[in-house]
Amino acid sequence: MDTPATVHEPTAPEPTATSRLAVEVAALYPPQGQWTEADYFHLPDTNRYLELSEGELLMPPHPTRSHQAAVQEFYVRLRAFVEAHNRGEVYIAPLPVRLWPGKIREPDVLFMAREHADRMGEQAFGPPDLVVEVLSPHTRYTDRMEKSTEYARAGIPEYWILDPEARTAEVFVLQAGAYELLGKWRSGEIAQSALLQGFQVAVDGLFAIP
Numbered sequence: 066m067d068t069p070a071t072v073h074e075p076t077a078p079e080p081t082a083t084s085r086l087a088v089e090v091a092a093l094y095p096p097q098g099q100w101t102e103a104d105y106f107h108l109p110d111t112n113r114y115l116e117l118s119e120g121e122l123l124m125p126p127h128p129t130r131s132h133q134a135a136v137q138e139f140y141v142r143l144r145a146f147v148e149a150h151n152r153g154e155v156y157i158a159p160l161p162v163r164l165w166p167g168k169i170r171e172p173d174v175l176f177m178a179r180e181h182a183d184r185m186g187e188q189a190f191g192p193p194d195l196v197v198e199v200l201s202p203h204t205r206y207t208d209r210m211e212k213s214t215e216y217a218r219a220g221i222p223e224y225w226i227l228d229p230e231a232r233t234a235e236v237f238v239l240q241a242g243a244y245e246l247l248g249k250w251r252s253g254e255i256a257q258s259a260l261l262q263g264f265q266v267a268v269d270g271l272f273a274i275p
Contacts, residue, residue: 094177097121105161105169106188114159117169126203131229131274135199136173138271139227143176143197146264152192153178154185161189162196164219170212172196174225176261192219199227213237216246223260232272 080195090134096121116123128136136157139194144155156170169189174197177185184191196216198208208226216224217239224237224244234256237244251266258264 094122101185102167102169105134112159114171115161116171117167120167125207126201128199129201129229131272132173132199132201134274135227135229135271136197138273139197139199139225139266140174142266143264144269146261147176151179152176153181156257161263162191162193163189164192164215168215168219170215173199192216192221194221195223195225195258196221197227199226199229200231205215213244217242223258225256227271229272229274232268234266234268235269 175193176195236247
């Protein structure tokens with residue numbers, strides 16, 4: 066009579082000191098849905114985008130090269146215009162923006178008018194006067210739908226959406242609590258702001274990377 070083969074149940078690997086530490090650190094933070102602003106602002110400093118929405122800590126995917134190139138090109142142009150005309154200040158993400166209590170986003174680029182300098186805190190800003198989001202494959206819905214609604218609710222007068230894939234620049238202006246499209250500009254065209262009279266930017270200059 067054949068002796069039945071012995072079946073060995075797989076055993077889980079012994080936890081390492083690093084894995085145990087990771088679990089212990091994670092236990093210090095609240096579960097999703099229970100994050101507060103106090104929890105958010107107690108996180109260690111990081112260069113990653115971190116947002117707070119409906120009690121959840123959000124970490125958007127790492128930006129792409131074309132995304133960062135468009136952010137940089139727009140930021141340089143907007144900052145030069147704002148400084149030349151003494152209109153306020155321009156910043157680039159990551160920088161927390163409190164749209165309302167418990168709702169914190171990090172626009173790719175933001176402009177705060179000089180008369181709203183009281184909204185600029187050391188740790189976070191209040192709603193800016195103009196925000197810019199550069200689309201990525203994983204952020205299209207959030208930028209076009211969720212953030213559009215949130216930025217309008219927060220009363221931000223102007224919202225730019227830059228699309229490196231389509232090579233377009235769209236500008237939305239706040240009208241009666243909702244955004245209306247001011248214009249959509251393509252390659253070879255010049256996009257312009259309604260809020261900052263005289264600010265124009267060639268679309269091709271924003272998307273230098275083919």
